[in-house]
Amino acid sequence: MRKTSIEILNPEHLALLTKAFPPTEEQEQVIKAPLEPLLVVAGAGSGKTETIANRLVYWVVNGAISPQSVLGLTFTKKATAEMGQRFALRLDNLAQNLEKFVASPSRFEVEMCRQLKGDWQWRDDSKIHGFIRSLTAGLHALQESGMTSRILRSGVEVSTYDALASKVLTEFGVLAGRDSGYQTITDGTRFQIMSQILETWVSNLSYREEEGASVGNFIEGLLHLAGDVNAHVVDLNTMKKLYADFLATAQRELLASQKLDEALEPLKAAKKAAKAANDKQREKALGAEITNLDLPLTSQAKKDLERTVEVMRFGVDAVEVIRAFNTRKAQLRFADFSDQTREVVELLKKVANISQSYQQRYQLVLLDEFQDTSVAQLKYLSALFRNHAVTAVGDPNQAIYAWRGASAASIEEFPKYFSDNPSKVASLTLRTSWRNDAAILNVANCIASEIAEQNRTEGKNENFIMPDLSLRPGASPDLGRVYGAPFLTDTDEARAVANFLENWRKDLEQAVEKTAAWQAAGRVGQPPSLPTAAVLCRKKSIMLPILRELSRRGIPFQLQARESALLDPGVVLVRAALNVVVNPQNSGSLLLLLNRFRLSREDLEAISKAAGRTGLPFQEVMKSQISASVSQPGRERLAILREIIAKLEKHVSYATPLQMAKLAAKLLGLDIEQRIPGTPYQEEAFTIFLSIIEDFERSGQATLRAFLEWLDVAESEEKEVGQFQEAVDTKKVQVITVHAAKGLEWDYVAVPGLSEGNFPDNRTEIWLKNYFVLPYPLRGDRDSLPQYEINLRQLGEKDRSRKFLEQYDGVRTLHHLKEEANLAYVAFTRAKSHLFLSMSWFKGCNVNTAKPGAFFRVLLGEDAKLFCMEKPNKGMTLVNSQEFMHLPDWLGDINPCFTEPEEANPNVQEFEAGLWQAPSWLDLPPESIRPETFPWDVAGLQRSYQMVTVAAENPPDSQALESAIPGSLSWRVWKLYNAPRPRLDSSTLLRQIAATSVVKLDESNDDFMLQKLRPLPLPPSPAARLGIIMHAWIAQQLGQPTLDIPDGSEATLDADSRLKLDCYRQTWENLQFLKGKAVMDIEHSGSLVVGEGTEGFEVPLRIDAVFQERSCGTTWIVDWKTASHPNPPQYERYLHQLGIYRLYWLQTHPELDSQDIQCAYVYLKEGETEHQVLTLESILEHLKMPDYTPEYLYKLLKRGETEATEFLSQKNL
Incomplete structure (x- = not known):
């Protein structure tokens, strides 16, 4: 490696060879800068990633560096993938052109000439020929240096800052006595551990609960404090001493203030009496005596001082909680990313030769998004790469992650951390915006220039201040x-x-x-x-009215998967039900459930009045003291809601959060509604919600209350609540x-x-x-932060009092x-x-x-x-x-x-006049839907039918509608009539097609299309009910607790069905198939994705059980059947379900080959062993098919989509 280049190819040559844009003067300075510590202050949209990719290529070519000796670091996995792709693209383009040059120099020159005239729009032939001559001379020299296309494609190591810390620990931690086998944990697991510590904490925590705060907020606050302790590498003993010292100072000042007030009170009273008695001499003497005493504190200063005493006392206690939290994680062999980063800092202090090893391994280090690094990250990176070829790229104007531990001074402290001679560290700037048009730049620069001016006022070094962005060359100033x-x-x-x-x-x-x-x-x-x-x-919170309006207009929008899931109406209802179970006082959640069951405003008012008379909470009245003034339909629906809550309460003590969520969705009927085209309840959203719960449950000790508290806090704190890499739909x-x-x-x-x-x-x-x-x-960044002290002082000569935190109002607000x-x-x-x-x-x-x-x-x-x-x-x-x-x-x-x-908020008036909204459909038990039970519903439906019949030919106005149908029903019908009516299309019809339904596409069944268009509950089948009970029983035998769902109750079975059930159980217990197999998963839900982008399909599925063969490791995917083994002519009907299961398992387990996975139906009605198992291989062999492939399934689904389009056209839908 050479720290200065012997230039074989210049940046322009390399831009042409790598198919990059010609570099600007400021980019060329960055690209060619020596291999020494370098800071690049890069504005928004200035092409920083492209520039550091070009710097990488330049030094690989001119500095005798192998791509494998380059390390790129950034923050997220997504950014890591993008950076790695950019590096690989540029190096691969260079490798291709090197191969073309070696194969035929003359053809290569012709192609380069064409690119210079076409892509680069050069017109000067002499300039072009001179450039080509120097280019080919450079490529000859590059060959002679031993560079090959294989070396160029050898790959750059790109990682996250956290992953590098973990790697150093894995490699060298043993040298400092760190055991291996630690598991990296999520925020959800951290929350659970802290929750468990607080539940068993015996000492009193000096904490006054904030208004509106919850237990979850308290836990999250302690976790935030613990994270900052690691991010700033704070010693807990030092932390405790600081809290104790500040506590002593605050208490001393508060006591002095109290004594001063005690001394002043009689003096002021005496002065007032002297004034009343017109004793001017005494009044003057008392005034002088008062003046000689210290100035009193303002009332606000006293409150702030009392608050400071509380906070410092809490801090002393909190240190011990954090210490216990860290100990508990170590006992469980858990570590979060902040733990690992801090451990690396300590490790590098103890083991000196790690830095030498890493500097030899990585000859060029590229640090992206440097403004977001924490103090701990700065320290470990400095210990690894001080005085080395480190290029840090960042924008101080985009430092937005201080709330999660980022240092407030990482950019300006780069020279101090990475060089023994900070004043000699080069600082370069990228300020040309390649993204924004002129009008947008003008507005952005209004902010940037004021930030820069404020930084200058605070004495910041000009080298670390981002100047205004400039417009890209050739762009019109009128654009944007x-x-x-x-x-x-x-x-x-x-x-x-x-x-x-x-x-x-x-x-x-x-x-x-x-x-x-x-x-x-x-x-x-x-x-x-x-x-x-x-x-x-x-x-x-700003999103909600906008999302409603976009939905109303039919403007397509996409939320991040987790946000979309948590806003899904079905997920909101499930959370509401679970919240009511763990906290019956949660009236907001209860109101959501009452809305689900179409309680009228009159019924709600009647329940509220009953609560007022009895003194019982609203929810208790809803459960028991049902007022006679509540309508009969209201009482009927409340009874159903009470039954749902009672069933959830029955299971909450032993069921996991995941089981509770699934049970709540079933009891609320969401599993049925999710299958209706156009439904607001999306099954994929609920699947993501379940994934969030599974992520939270990883520690193995999750409770429903802890999960709900964590979820509430995560939302309120704008935190991520799961890791989902969803595809972005650019349309x-x-x-x-x-x-x-x-x-x-x-x-x-x-x-x-x-x-x-x-x-x-x-x-x-x-x-x-x-x-x-x-x-x-x-x-660690304290020098860049406001300095707050317990300093009580007079702010002005005329101010006859002393202030405390009021003196910091200005600096705090500006910061x-x-x-x-x-x-x-x-x-x-x-x-x-x-x-x-x-x-x-x-x-x-x-x-x-x-x-x-x-x-x-x-x-x-x-x-x-x-x-x-x-x-x-x-x-x-x-x-x-x-x-x-x-x-x-x-x-x-x-x-x-x-x-x-000056007028009142019109939204308030509209809200007060609004009607209690009703859902579009409700899954009530069949026995509850009787004319005598809901007489007003029947009458309303009859009037609605009459009105809609007339409206079909002659659309009514609102006045005519009101006269025909009095009351709130007319408003609802009018709203329904004028609501946007999205037209169904084939993609809507096949949006959710279960694995078990794909066979019906193969049969071209119009009845299936009709059922997909308007799903109706299927008639209850004794065989289906028996199958449900048997599946639940098997799940229980395999270790999964079974929840008490009415549909699976054995008490409803007749004698013949019970006899069959006993036979099935006996067959299962004697299955030879299960011998030598270990359970991997039970009732596994997921979705197979077939195709790509908007042309793809999603096939939801549920696998009964997954086993692994102990002898050879083969995975067995099993579907239990209570029917008889089919005859070979029927095998085609059984192909798709198992085929889809195997494709799904391969898609979600890419480390496996297809031969590692076996799929089978197991028939429990068969007593003979040879008839109990039907494998996918047997079906394929009979059908003379080599395999069940994604292409085969995609073709079938596309054919089904075509048939669905024809079906909709025929039905005029």
Whole structure:
């Protein structure tokens, strides 16, 4: 390795050879910089990943570095994959061109000339020929140096920061006495361990519960504190001493204040009496005596001091809780990522030669997203690669992860950590934006320039301040559109966002047509790109009105899988049922369940009045004291709800959270509703929810209460609640948080909710008042943070009192606003060409208005200062509407609101007048649906039928409807009549096709299509009920607890069925098939994905049991059958289920080969061994099929889709 290059090929040569863009001057400086510690401050969209990929290629070619000797680090697995792909692409392109040059230099030169004239648009022939001569000379020299295409393709190691820490521990931990075999745990497991520690904690924790806080918030707070202890490598004994010292100081000041008040009280009373007696001499003497004493504290200072005493006392106790937490993890051989990073820091202090080993192994180290590294990560990376060829790339304006441990000073402290001579460390800048059009850059630079000015005010080094971004070369300054508008309510704001996205939808439709024409013309290469869109929200609560409006308009959108799952109406209902079971006082969850069962407003009011008379909680009255004024249908439905809750309560003490969730879904009838086309209850969402629970249960000691508390906290803290790598559908609007949007880009971006308290939010914190914030003096980045001390002082000469934390209000607010400004900068720079910024005065049903936030006011131009401490006045007017340059012309009938409203929030009035909503369908037991039970339902249905019959020919207006059907029913029918009616298509019809139903596609059965179109409950079958009971019994025998579900009750069986059941059980117990096999899984649910993207299919399935053969390791997938063994002519009907099971297992277990997996039906009705098992191989052999392949299944499903299209056309649907 050479630290300076002997340049064989220059950056331009390599850009041509690797099919990259020609480098700019600032990029070339980064690419060619010597192999020494280098900091690159790179703005948003400046091509940093591309530039470091080109730097990698340059030094592989010119510095005699093997790609295997290069290490790239970033934060997430997704970013790791993207970085690795970019590196591999550039090196592979170079390898291909090297092979072409070796094979035929003359052809190679002709091709390079063509690229220079075509892609690079060079027109000067002499320049081209000179460039080609130097290029070929360089390639000859590269050959002579021993470089080959095989070496270029040898692969770069790309990893996450956490994975590298784990790797160092695995390799060298034993040298420091660390045992192997530790398991990396998730946040859910950390939550459970901390919960268990607190349940058995015998000492008193000095903690005053915050208003609105829960046990889950308390646990999460302690976990956050424990994580920061690791992130900043804090010694717990030092931490305890600091808390104790600050506690002593605060107590001393508080005691002194109390004594001062005691001394002042009689003096003030005497002075007042002297004044009343007109004794001026005594009054003056008492005044002088009072003046000679210390100034008293303000009432706020006293409150803050009392709070500080509480927090410091809690901190002393919390240290011991964290110590117990760490001990418990070690006993369980568990470690989270922060544990591993801290352990690596300690390991590198003890074992000196690790650094030498890693520097020899990796000759070039590339650190991406460096602004997000923690102090612990800085320390271990510094210990490994100090004074080495380290290139760190980051943007201080995109530092948005301080809340999860990122250092506040990683960029500016890079030289100190990575060089013995910090002043000599080079700092280069990438400031050309290749993403944003000019209009968007102008708005982003408004924020960037103010952040830079604030940093200069704070004395930051100019080398580490990100300058304004510049427009890409050749781009027109007129490109791009930035729109903005303030609205009265968030409902109006959501409508405006939808209007903005209607523009995107029109552009998308046009682009799709152009792409189709492009493909029809037979053109080669990449087709035209499709425009993309996103809505970026500071908080998840902002999403809800926007999602409702997008759904109403039919604008397709996509949430992250976990967000989509938790917002699914079915998942919300299951959570509500589980919440009521563990916490009967949870009235919000109970109301959701009452809504599910269509309780009228009158019935709810009757129950509420009964609660008022009896003094019992609402939920207790609902369970027992049912008022006579509740309607008969209401009482009937409440009885059903009571029965559901009682059944869940019966199992909560022994069933796992996963079993409880499945049981709740079945009891609520969601398993049926999920199969209806157009249903709001999505089975895939519930599957993701179950995966979240499974992830939480990994520690093996999960409780339902702990899971629900963790989930509530994870949502409120904007945390991730599972690891799902879902495919992004670019034809849908992505609705995500700003934090999740980092590193992504779209053509159209809407950023709603830019009001004070939301974006920027108002959660400023001082560690002296916050139980769960690590004391700043303990943090590794403390020099970059505000300095808070217990210092009581007079702020002005005329101020006759002393203040405490009030003196820090300004610095605290500015520090927080700068962090929020970084987040706004990230949000705005995600947009390529269209940006819509909005705010509303009223959010939801709030009574008070929310002022326009600092980041909305950037639309007002230079007069809007982000870091201005003045608060907007009451009744403020933003700007004259005619002068507001960013007002869009596509608002239609949505009126912007530039002046703070004096009237009340109209959303409140609408909410109060709203009707109690009813679900579209309810799965009540058949015996409950009788005319005499629901007389008003029958009458209402008759009137509705009459009305709809008339409306089919002559659509009524609302007045005519009200006269024909009085009361709330007319409103509901009118709403239903005018609701958008999405047209069914074949993809909707086959969206959920179970593995057991695929055979019906093979039979071209119209009855099956009709059943898919409007699913009806199948008549109860004694054989089916017997099968359910037998499956449940087998699951219990194999170790899975069976839940008491009514459909599986043996008490309902007649004598003949009981005899059959006994025979099945006896056959199962004597099965030779089970000998030598170990249970791997029981009742396993999943989905097989066939095809790719929008053309793919999802086949949900449930496998009865999975075994592993002990002798050879073969996996056996088994489906229990209580029917007879089929005859060979029937085998075709039994092909698909087992075939799909094997494809699924191969898809989810890529380490296995097809010969490692056997699938079989096991027939429990057969007494003879040879008839008990039917394998997939036997079926394939009979049908003369070599195998059951994904291509075969995909072809069948596509044929079914075609038939479904014809079926819908025939039925005019």
